[in-house]
Amino acid sequence: MTTTATPEKTFIRQLLGRTDYALISELVEPGSSVLDLGCGDGELLAWLAENKQVTARGVEISPARVQRSIAQGLSVYQGDIDAGLADYPDQCFDFVILSQTLQEARHPLRVLREMLRVGRRAIVAFPNFGHWTMRVSMLLTGRAPKTRLFPHEWHSSPNIHFLTIQDFEDLAAAEDFIVERRMYLRGDRRLRLLPNLLAEVAVYMVRKK
Amino acid sequence: MLINLGMTVSIQLAHFDSLPLDCGETLAPVTVAYETYGTLNSRHSNAILIEHAFSGDAHAAGISQETGKPGWWDNMIGPHKAFDTNRYFVVCSNVLAGCRGTTGPGSINPATGKPYGSSFPFVTVQDMARLQKKLIDHLGIERLLSVSGGSMGGMQVLHWAVEYPDAVVSAIPIASTYRHSAQQIAFNEVGRMAIMSDPDWKGGDYYDSEPPARGLSVARMVGHITYMSDDSMREKFGRRQRPKDELGNGFSVDFEVENYLRYRGGEFVNRFDANSYLYITKAMDNFDLTAGCGSLGAALARSKARFLVISFTSDWLYPSYQSQEIVRALRGYNRDVAYCELDSNYGHDAFLIEVGEQTELVKHFLANTYKKAA
Known part of the structure; x- marks a missing residue:
């Protein structure tokens, strides 16, 4: 049976309920060593350990979530990603993952540099604050933008650094990071056109020059 | 109401001809009092050594046949508990220099026929572990699935992991430290x-x-x-x-x-x-895991175990920073370590009392270690 040719993987099947996890999981090589920063309940790490046989490590700030991670058999320690990487030797991981947490970090640039010090590659997934609904919301209401993707009040939002896809590109260029992969998501669709305006989430894989 | 009748356990004694000590002297003969819970499997791969804290003893779990009392960690050791005796073979022994069956200053010195008293040789945490190693060998166990304990027990856990790397698959030091601070020495x-x-x-x-x-x-x-x-x-x-x-x-x-x-x-x-x-x-105060290794990292790097480190928020005698020092040093060598600081009001006693979350951590950590080691 033949079907009409479709662009490669336009629709992303969710992994553990999330499309960014699906993209991240494709980037991680089987048998590699992975550090997940802000690993939550350890769901992605557990999946990677089970299905890609990775050596999995995680950092998580919430004690309850650390407990749930350990309950999954993961070696996770309770700590702050802003400070937590300092102890690791250089280049001891193949991949360091930061999923939807960059915008919550106190010192995001320091975190990115540390990720590329301890890991050969950094995989960063972040929400795009440049999405058109954010721009329109701010323009029309004159208030800190609130949208379906960013439903928080300004004072109770965990997001303290608002970055767009273009901001990340600029930073990568300024820091001499080599972008190996850049992938954009709108809902469960891969997006190629006008990502800074239309993408809700971006997933980057970068390494040092 | 659920009535837990508990398992009745009895103290056992093992005798050894001699034990060389760090101070240069030799204790001869030497007796170690211990209890065991659960059954050693045919591959001898399910053994766990429990290390008691300063004033503890070998009676860690079950109801003592001698005293009728429950063990000091009975809430952690038993069927379906953190150290599940349906799955694991658990051993706990009284430390060297103790007074609950193992040779100590109150034991009879065979040379004089009187209690050692002040003539008892100066012992170290390392000596305590050396005696436990004799016991473990005597029981036919080559590799321990885990060594676990709180406070002084945790210090022995750390020493075990470093001194006998091939005999320790996993280590669970709880509310412990790699060496005493001035405050801890002061109280002692x-x-x-x-x-x-x-x-x-x-x-x-x-x-x-x-x-x-x-x-x-x-x-x-x-x-x-x-x-x-x-x-x-x-x-x-x-x-x-x-x-x-x-x-x-x-x-x-x-x-x-x-x-x-x-x-x-x-x-x-x-x-x-x-x-x-x-x-x-005195043995606790003198203990320093870094002795002869230069740094904590260098010491811990000798271990091949995976670690689960636990501390408690209100513990000011063995504060969380001391557990975190261990965790950070392990990370420095990219060792397999999980760490959690549990919330509790009970202070240092928390590892004996506040066992709900501790149980979850230990239970799953052990199950996963057992699976990986199998």
Whole structure:
């Protein structure tokens, strides 16, 4: 049976309920060593350990979530990603993952540099604050933008650094990071056109020059 | 109501011809008291060594046939508990220099036919582990699935992992440290001075007369304060007063907390030997995992174990920073380590009392370790 040719993987099947996890999981090589920063309940790490046989490590700030991670058999320690990487030797991981947490970090640039010090590659997934609904919301209401993707009040939002896809590109260029992969998501669709305006989430894989 | 009848356990003794000590002397012969729970599997791959804290003993779980009392970690060890005796074979032994069956200063010196007393050789945490290793070998166990314990038990866990890397698959030090801080040494010194200031101590040779009960009881009172927290003492006692039958007796027991400490102190005298107190606290104070290795990282790098490190928020005797030092050093060598600081008001005693979350951590960590090791 033949079907009409479709662009490669336009629709992303969710992994553990999330499309960014699906993209991240494709980037991680089987048998590699992975550090997940802000690993939550350890769901992605557990999946990677089970299905890609990775050596999995995680950092998580919430004690309850650390407990749930350990309950999954993961070696996770309770700590702050802003400070937590300092102890690791250089280049001891193949991949360091930061999923939807960059915008919550106190010192995001320091975190990115540390990720590329301890890991050969950094995989960063972040929400795009440049999405058109954010721009329109701010323009029309004159208030800190609130949208379906960013439903928080300004004072109770965990997001303290608002970055767009273009901001990340600029930073990568300024820091001499080599972008190996850049992938954009709108809902469960891969997006190629006008990502800074239309993408809700971006997933980057970068390494040092 | 659920009634847990518990398992009845009995103390066992193993005898060895001699034990060389770090101080250069040799103890000969030497006896170690231990209990076991569960069944060793045919591959001998399910054995767990439990290390007791300073004043603990070999009776960690079940109901003692000798005393009728539950073990000191009975809430953690047993069927379906953190250390699940349906799956694992659990061993706990009384430490060297102890007074609960293992050779210590109160034991008879075969050379004189009298208790060692002050002639008992100076022992170290390393010596304690060396004796445990003899016991483990004697039981036919080559590799321990885990070595676990809190406080001084955790210090032994760390030493085991570093000294016998091929014999330790996983290590669970709880509320512990790789070496005592000035504050920890200070409290131990107060306890020792209380004992040594008691005229009944007689330089350690009191076994043919009254023991230094007053000194030992004061030492225990100080100890109990350090095991609790401001919060737990406020909750447990506050400023509640004892019922008074006479007034004007200024230094009587007025407050519940005073009554509790005196009770605990008095009770301790019946089950603990003052010389053991001195020898064991000194061994703890002298313990330094970095000795001969240069750094904590270099020491821990010798271990091949995966680690689960646990600390408690209100523990000011073995504060979380001490556990975090261990975790950070392990990370520095990219070792397999999980760490969690559990929320508790119970202070240092939390590892004995607040076992709900601790159970979840230990249970899953062990199950995963067992699966990986199989």
